[in-house]
Amino acid sequence: MAFWLIKSEPDAFSWDEQVANGVEPWTGVRNHQAKKNLAAMKNGDRAFFYHSNVQRAIVGVVEVVREAYPDPTAETGQWVCVDVKAVGPMPQPVTLAEIKQSAELEDLALVRQSRLSVCPVSADHWDILCRMGGWKEPVR
DNA sequence: GCCAACGTTGGC
DNA sequence: GCCAACGTTGGC
Numbered sequence: 803m804a805f806w807l808i809k810s811e812p813d814a815f816s817w818d819e820q821v822a823n824g825v826e827p828w829t830g831v832r833n834h835q836a837k838k839n840l841a842a843m844k845n846g847d848r849a850f851f852y853h854s855n856v857q858r859a860i861v862g863v864v865e866v867v868r869e870a871y872p873d874p875t876a877e878t879g880q881w882v883c884v885d886v887k888a889v890g891p892m893p894q895p896v897t898l899a900e901i902k903q904s905a906e907l908e909d910l911a912l913v914r915q916s917r918l919s920v921c922p923v924s925a926d927h928w929d930i931l932c933r934m935g936g937w938k939e940p941v942r
Numbered sequence: 943g944c945c946a947a948c949g950t951t952g953g954c
Numbered sequence: 955g956c957c958a959a960c961g962t963t964g965g966c
C-alpha cells in the first residue's frame with residue numbers, strides 16, 4: 803500500500819464536504835506530475851487530506867476506492883481522477899508550520915515542492931505525521 | 943497584498 | 955529549440 807497527500811483549498815472543496823459526501827471524485831488536477839501520482843494510486847491506498855491556502859494543515863485521512871479514470875471535468879480526456887472516501891478526521895490537525903519544524907520531514911514533497919497538489923508520502927513520513935496528528939489506527 | 947516557484951505560451 | 959513574458963499556485 804502506498805501513501806499520498808492531496809491538497810484542496812477549503813474555499814473550493816473542504817474536508818467537511820468530503821465527509822458529507824463520503825465518496826468523492828478527485829477531479830480538476832491539471833499538472834503532469836500530479837497526474838502521474840494519481841495514475842499510480844491503487845485501491846486501498848491512503849492519503850492525507852490537506853487544506854491549502856487559508857488553513858495549511860492536514861485535516862483528515864481518505865482512502866482510494868477507485869483507481870485512475872478519465873477526469874469527466876476535462877473535455878479533452880487527457881487528465882485523470884480517482885475516487886476517494888473519507889476515513890476519518892485528524893484528531894489534531896498537523897499544520898504546515900509544525901511539519902517545517904521537523905527535521906525528519908524536511909524532504910517531504912509537500913515542503914520541497916509546494917505547488918504540487920498530489921504528492922507521494924513515504925511510509926516513514928506517514929507514520930511520523932500520524933503520530934503528530936494523534937491518528938490512533940495503525941495502518942501498516 | 944506580495945513574492946517565489948514553476949508551468950505555459952508565443953516570438954524568433 | 956531557446957528564452958522572455960506572462961499566468962497560476964500557494965506560503966507568508
